[in-house]
Amino acid sequence: MTLYLGAFFIAFSLNIHAQHTPDIQKKYTREITKLGKDKALKKAFTVIDEQDDETMEDLVELTEILAPPFKETERGKRFASMLEEAGIDSIWTDKAGNVLGLRKGTAGIPGYVGLEAHLDVVFPEGTDVTVKKSGDTLKAPGIGDDTRGLSMVISVLKAMNKTGIRTEKDVLFVGSVGEEGLGDLRGMKYIFNESGLNVDSWIAIDGGDLGRISYAGLGSRRYKLVISGKGGHSWGSFGLANPHHALGKVIDVFATDAQSYTSGDISKTSFNIGRIGGGTSINSIPFESWMEVDMRALDPRNLQEIEDIFKTSVEKAITAYNRSGIRDQVTYELIRIGDRPSGELSPELPLIQRALAATSFFGKTPQPGRGSTNINIPVALGIPAVCIGRGGKGGGAHSLDEWYLNENGPEAIKLALLITLAQAGLKK
Template structure:
């Protein structure tokens, strides 16, 4: 890669974007190979040994790049990796936020092999479970850091320290990594999230999420012999579902989805128990506490003879489009324009660990990973043509 004068480090506008792009293109095959290695290390969230094996690969690669590795060991979940690059006592720090776990069970590679092949439209893709969400994002981060290191940009006087945090259970709500994420974010001036792009866009806003399990307890009886004695939990659950679904307010970006239900034992038995899993999405932070109160205030229909029990709550606050995030976005757009790339921004109903850091007031830019499609689906893949430009932009964003 062409050498870059470290004296121009603080002025990102002066960094040679086209030279960085050329360097990223030269490293593209290496980036794909690293992604493939991470994908082949299948790492479902609920398999600690598998996630830890993938973390071993990431930790070894970080060490090869001169990174300082701290492993936050966990009992029930995979270990969390905190990888630091650059000066130990910098004036500034930037957090790169990613995760190593996927939604795919062990053995998925047998039916979804990791391979490079063209799609029906002739676009070359890397296919496989966890490619897009989000092992390629991790590989992009390592490649960007390697490019900066080779150009001596991590040893410059004013270089920031880069913290690459790789969580192990993001796909199941980040139950143990959240406090680590929040603590490290508070050391940093900006957070860059390695989740996939929204189309081609970076993400400047995400909805918040909540999850509840509502269980209705009724009274079983014989549906033919003693029907009136029974108290149908399924019937009462239906009433509760109607009530909860009516809270949806599309104009305010609020949705409630009953995604799973169950209950009963036999068709000739009045059901004694029924349950539902409910998903909440909100746009504003204030909506979370309000809905927690609404769920807590749920009561059974009068004269139903049933009782209710409830588990769950708000999982992630919304990532709101703050002034700090907009400032980061504007800088990214100006740099992308040097590559004749019209970088746009988007919001999404999905959540990430960036929701946590944004809620703390730390400027957070999301969707800085790969371009592709099929996250959590059998056609999961990334478009290879976008890897180099997005890696080059990530690299230059890390230098301020």
Template sequence: MIQLLRSTAFHFVLLGLCFTNLRAQETVPVDKRYTDEIKALANRPAVKAAFQTLMDLEPQTKQDLITLTETPAPPFKEEVKARKYAAMLKEAGVDSVWIDDVGNVIGKRKGRSGKRTVVVEAHLDTVFPEGTDVQVKQKGDTLYAPGVGDDTRGLVALLTVLKGLEKAKIETDADVWFVGAVGEEGLGDLRGVKHLFKTAGSKINSYIAVDGDGISEIVHRGLGSYRYRITFKGPGGHSYGAFGIVNPHSALGKAIHYFTDEADKFTRQGIKTTYSVSVIGGGTSVNAIPFESWMEIDMRSESPERLNGIDQLLQKAVQRALKEENGLKRSGPDLTVDIKKIGDRPSGKIEPTVPLVQRAMAVSTYLGAKPRLEVSSTNANTPISLGVPAITIGSGGTGGNVHSLKEWWLNDKGYLGLQNVLLVLLAEAGIK
């Protein structure tokens, strides 16, 4: 068993909800013009041919999923998987492929006019540390392995859609970038997509992230988050001989109490906002006053104002605890505190009436599903926060136990997910 926690820390969930994917459904009608548009698009002979190709490629798609899942991509160490994915994109038919400065894989398929650029993206990284056994095991029709669904299935969906476009000789009007992004999970803090928009944001006209299973969910609201590592530091000493000096654990306990007491009141009204004191650590021995005490905190909201509001409560609680602990000392230097922001995921919303959202809803409906508009924390957060039309959609099939060693994915009409990605992409990029 891989040891997922540091030896000096333990998980401590306190009075809050801490979800990787927090969902809130929204009911919005689909405009008939987009329903008609998708139906006409799907009935084109070339698109029908691409649909058939996606189904014919199912055995190869499965093998690609196994190959990529068994290529490790631990946090901040996605290089091996990036090189493998770049080679697979090149073989599948992109016009050019490169790996950028932070490790994103970008495969460009030129459009007829090239006046617009549509990005379709899945993330390379998983949550699992280096050394995790990522060998795929199959039981019946189900594949089991860490990362098999999140988000290796998304990467493979992009790859197969590219193959479908090539086989059917479909030419889009816009350039299409097939992207394998780094840093989506955990402390990666969306660094891949942030870099993409920092360096090439002006070229990107719409953004389609592929993450998760099924074909019903359409994320159009970015769940923002702030994450901090807060460390109280003191001189440390013998529990008896140095008694009377500042104690970092005492300050940490006060900070947690003051913060959660006020945060509880704050989060009982208004737009949903959550908080979690998730990891704490410090100390060396039962008979030693610790020299440091630290915690990691996660706070989330789709409202930038609410997120800033709960952040202010945290800052006040930390300073209050620092002042009180220093006021209790009988000797020695003051306690200090280091407040480090380790995560900053932007929030925002793309209105349901925006063509990209409407097209995704129309595609989901056309494929026999009931579209659901949701909020979540994904790579689409960055473009959404910048006002670029962006969504996150599923890659088909069903899965479970995400972020665990028992993660699984089942090819339950998985081809519908590929058709989902293809149709949304073609509707945005235009087809000759």
């Protein structure tokens, strides 16, 4: 079991859509301004502009390699080859399937700085991911979330190598697995809990406009409830315990108790029964019924409480149903299918201050927010992490009509580079 702790961990509730923009300390504004005037960095910015067509070609190529949940291998292979072509020092794919490229620093300072986007998309096998162009707009499932982020990671590496920029610290360029849905952040869980890598800061790119910055994680718990019975004919076995009937009672009890809790004086907490299924035919008593439940909360304590309510509701409803005079009984199994921790980092941390100052450097007002992204894992462990937007313009995420317009797209890549160099230290 992982214990989610950290010196800078704060489990207070802030609105998911907006947070108060923290003050940017003058020393970080000065640091970023000085770095932004560096000749090597200015040259790298120019290179990012000059290679924008290449970046868009990388985006199209990667988008057209479908990477469904748990099947990111082929896209990962191509992403790895792109890192190699861009001149990464070393590269490997770990046991979880994450692709990691290492660019060595010069100072031998312990701890890696990670720059990452996720490989997976929400779409299943068979989805048409051919990129179609409408004017200047590119349309394809997954083109923004998060394939654009992958192409940005490649662009940053190319710019650093073409200009000879060196960092004091080692930098990891990463394509991670398992960010979406039932992937349950498995790639990040492996990196931070099992890989043994000494990562001391993380910069994720994942959707949103230039200026979006998150350093807080929205936690979630997800369960599949499976109710089982003997099953039989709707007429001949009438009166036999029916898993569907039991499931209906569970839904009623849980929805009532959970609604009472979430409407109380607590920070935002949600619950949703997203899928139900089971049964063989209209004239058969099912032998199995199931549902999938998603619960989310800003505060880790509330997340635990809504989970406890769910478990109690299931036990209460099943017990009541089995005592209701039906013949035989139903049994049930609760399977946890998702666990994303909540957490928030102090905005006083150097990485977050640098990200805020760098955003302001590009003339944008930082827009702090909270989401369910790859940074949930390092944030919950107290490891400095931010998630920034992929810039440009886009919409339709998680839909077949997803689109991306490369309007000032290079600016977001420059922002990613600036934050990375500020955190890893630009060698003079």
